[in-house]
Amino acid sequence: MTRRPHRRPAPGGPLPRARRSDRGAMTISLAIVFPAVLFTILLVVQAGLWWYAEQAALAAAREGVEAGRINGAQPGAGEERATAFIDRLGDLVRLQQQPQQLGGDPDLYQLSVTVRPVTLVPFVNPTITKSAGAPREKFVAPGQP
Template sequence: MIRRLRARLAVRDAGVMTLSLAIVLPIVLTVVMLVVQAALWWYANQAAITAAREGVEAGRLRDAHADDGPNRARDFLDRVGELAKERSVVASGGPDTYQLTVSVQPLAVLPGFDRLSVTQTVSAPRERFTQQGAP
């Protein structure tokens, strides 16, 4: 009698595991891919801020050429590669400050995320020599 009961229960449970995996697996894979996409966005954000810092350090020097900052930022982004594609590097600022804005596009692993962009702006005072005791 116990064998018959076990046999009946086994027949009713046939395919339940396959069905539950078919429902749960796409959800789990989507969550994993969203985590990967978030990590790629974070990496692009860090690449943009680092490129902007590198460019500001080169562009704020006393005898720096106008293209030194953007060129140094682009060199850094070239080393990063496809993980953070350069969209724009714009230098601005006045006589006392130097500002660099870097915009990059993170690598997209999910459809619809290829329109994301990350923009970072860094500014610093321009290097200048002053006489001792002058402000």
């Protein structure tokens, strides 16, 4: 009987067969790692939604303060402006409660806005409260202090 000479596979040729003990190892590894990767992506997206809600609440508070602090502003003008600002943002941010004017200082207008961001994590409903303030505008006659 003649022996066949052992030939090496050409580069780019067929791969050697896996041993029986290694069968399915890649599938198991993927099944273990994939949920962790998916959870990490979910957390990054959730952090972005929370950041967006914080920025939206702060911007709404600033908009409301700008509307409410001007000379001759109607009572509730700041609250209405902040509510309208949040309503324009769509479904990513919802008002938890109506904007509220803070403090009783006649020279300072302060407004607080509380929102609830969209959550991807079940059973988590955080609220975010941001406040802004500015001095009220008032008319001062020339030469007055």
